[in-house]
Structure formats: C-alpha cells, structure tokens
Amino acid sequence: MSLQVRDSFGAAFGRILLRGIGQIYLLPSAWAGALLLAAAAWQSWAMAGACLLGALTGTVWGMAAGDAAGSRVGLDGYNGALTGLGVMVVLPAGPLAWSLVAPLAWLASWAAHAWRRRSSVPPYTAPFVLITWLLMAAAAGLELPRAAVMAAADPGWGDTAQGLLRGVGQVMFLDDPRAGALCLLGLALGTPWAALSAGLASGLCLLAASCAGLPADAAALGLYGFNAVLAAEALRTVRPGRLGAWAWPCLGALLSLLLMRGFQLLALPSLTAPFLLATWAVRGVALRRSPQTRAA
Known part of the structure; x- marks a missing residue:
C-alpha cells in the first residue's frame, strides 16, 4: 500500500512539474510539458536540465507555500523554468550558472505568486523577464563570461x-x-x-x-x-x-x-x-x- 501511495504521489507530482513547463506556452498540459522538455533536450541537455530544475524549484516552493491551486496547474513552475533557460543563455553552462538556476527560479516563482495575489492582471512571464534583465546587467557589469552564441541549425527545410x-x-x-x-x-x-x-x-x-x-x-x-x-x-x-x-x-x-x-x-x-x-x-x-x- 505504501509503495502504491508513493508511486501515486510521484506520478501526480511529475504531472504537476510537466504542467509547469507546459505553462511556458500558457498550457496546463503535462503532455505538452513533456514534449517541450524533449525539444529543449534536442537542442541542449544543459538547457533541458536548467528548465527542469527551474520548474522543480518553483513547483516545490509553491507547494511548500501552500499554493496548492496554483501549483496543480503549473502556475508556480513556468517562470522558474524560463529563468533556468535564461541563465543558460546568459552564462556558460558551468558551476556559476548552475549555482544560480535554483535561487533565481525561486525568486521568479515567488514574484509571480506575489503578483497574482495582489493584481487581477496576469503576470505571465514578467518575473522571468525582470530577473533575466538583472542577470544580464550584472553579467555585463561584472564582466562575467558570456554563453557562446551557437550557429542556428539548418536542416534544409x-x-x-x-x-x-x-x-x-x-x-x-x-x-x-x-x-x-x-x-x-x-x-x-x-x-x-x-x-x-x-x-x-x-x-x-x-x-x-x-x-x-x-x-x-x-x-x-x-x-x-x-x-x-x-x-x-x-x-x-x-x-x-x-x-x-x-x-x-x-x-x-x-x-x-x-x-x-x-x-x-x-x-x-x-x-x-x-x-x-x-x-x-x-x-x-x-x-x-x-x-x-x-x-x-
């Protein structure tokens, strides 16, 4: 019975986590989230990992903060997921970048939650935008190494x-x-x-x-x-x-x-x-x- 409960909780949490990724496109769909995560992995395993870690951080924080309704439909995960992606676009995928993903994802998720509580206007991706802008400014001001710009793939379509x-x-x-x-x-x-x-x-x-x-x-x-x-x-x-x-x-x-x-x-x-x-x-x-x- 306890194994079944754990499996049930794990499956439910996985769906919630994937809905947070799906909400990047405003879709509370675990199926959509799974394919979006696969798309990120197709291009870069680092980006997929940062996206997943960001969504995980925001989702866990939302559940710990008692936002069951928001977490259930992925609203606490998507700004964290986007912020994780943003970190990997600004900084090279090294120790500094990975150490920033979870804290910045938490900050983005907290800001989105606070916004939703105080305003009827949806925050959408505003927390991700503001935090990533601040990261870009800090990286430029501190002259941190920047992520390399990859040449766009051309499959000839x-x-x-x-x-x-x-x-x-x-x-x-x-x-x-x-x-x-x-x-x-x-x-x-x-x-x-x-x-x-x-x-x-x-x-x-x-x-x-x-x-x-x-x-x-x-x-x-x-x-x-x-x-x-x-x-x-x-x-x-x-x-x-x-x-x-x-x-x-x-x-x-x-x-x-x-x-x-x-x-x-x-x-x-x-x-x-x-x-x-x-x-x-x-x-x-x-x-x-x-x-x-x-x-x-």
Whole structure:
C-alpha cells in the first residue's frame, strides 16, 4: 500500500512539474510539458536540465507555500523554468550558472505568486523577464563570461518553414527548427487550437516582417514570431465580441512584432517583454469593449 501511495504521489507530482513547463506556452498540459522538455533536450541537455530544475524549484516552493491551486496547474513552475533557460543563455553552462538556476527560479516563482495575489492582471512571464534583465546587467557589469552564441541549425527545410518553426521554438530560446517542430507537436497534444494559433501567429509575423522589409536574418531565426506566439495564445480565450474570434490574437501578434522591432532599434534585449506589453494592452482594450464590462 505504501509503495502504491508513493508511486501515486510521484506520478501526480511529475504531472504537476510537466504542467509547469507546459505553462511556458500558457498550457496546463503535462503532455505538452513533456514534449517541450524533449525539444529543449534536442537542442541542449544543459538547457533541458536548467528548465527542469527551474520548474522543480518553483513547483516545490509553491507547494511548500501552500499554493496548492496554483501549483496543480503549473502556475508556480513556468517562470522558474524560463529563468533556468535564461541563465543558460546568459552564462556558460558551468558551476556559476548552475549555482544560480535554483535561487533565481525561486525568486521568479515567488514574484509571480506575489503578483497574482495582489493584481487581477496576469503576470505571465514578467518575473522571468525582470530577473533575466538583472542577470544580464550584472553579467555585463561584472564582466562575467558570456554563453557562446551557437550557429542556428539548418536542416534544409526552406527559409519560410524554418522561420515559422523557430518562431515557435524561440519562446524557449530554441533556434533549431526541429526543436520548434517538437514544441508545436507538444502544443497540439495540449490542445490543437494552441498549435494552430502558434503556427498562424508565427507565420503572420513572418509575412508581416517580409512585407515591411525588416531584416531577413532576424525573421529567419524566428525573432519576430515568438512573442506573437505567446500573445496569440494569451488572447485566444478573450471574448471575441463583434470583431471575431481571431481579431484579438492577430492584433496582439502584430503589436508584439512592432514592439519587438522597437527593442531591436534601441539595441535592448527584449526577451518576452513585447508579448507582455502587447497582451496587457490588447487585453485591456478587449475587456473595456466587452458588453459585460460596459453593463457593469
């Protein structure tokens, strides 16, 4: 009986942990989380390990803090998972980087939890963005070694297909289009609508970037698509009203593209800040336009 209880708890905890990784794409799905972790491992075992350690840290902290509801759906894990990935993108995968993953993941998860308790506006990835910006500033100020920039893999699938898939994978800093394909498959396992909105958002921004004459190398790396993927998913469940079901996700995706370009022109690291700004703005407009809001 005790072995069965332990196995049951271990399986339940594993699902919660994977949901935290799935929530990187706003999906509380263990199946999605498993494929997303596999996508990170496809590109880099260090990134997969940091992602898992970050999610584990945030999930354990959330459960210890009594946030059973948030932990159950993965809300205490995803900012920690993203922060773990961010550490490996900023610093080389050595003792310093690994020693920072858990503390920074804990800080990101704590900040997200505190935000949710005090505000009706979702924090999304804001704690990860703020903490990773601080890490970047500290690394530059202390002249710490920086992680090497890897050459993007080219499986020869054509620029458009690779740009679209990288736009999905870059949410997790994955620039291998095969890793992006695994991410898209994971979203489809979570819900086919998530995969559809992610693919459409990435493709829409790829097309818009081409029409606007934006740098083709950035477009091919998916740098114009990943914020749009998150914005479209966050706004997919907003009440459509008179504008139609896809109006708000498309508006959020295109606004995130404009904001991303602004960060590029200012030579500032954007991370997922364009997604945050675009989603908060469009969400606010959508809520004000909803009949229920006007009636209230």
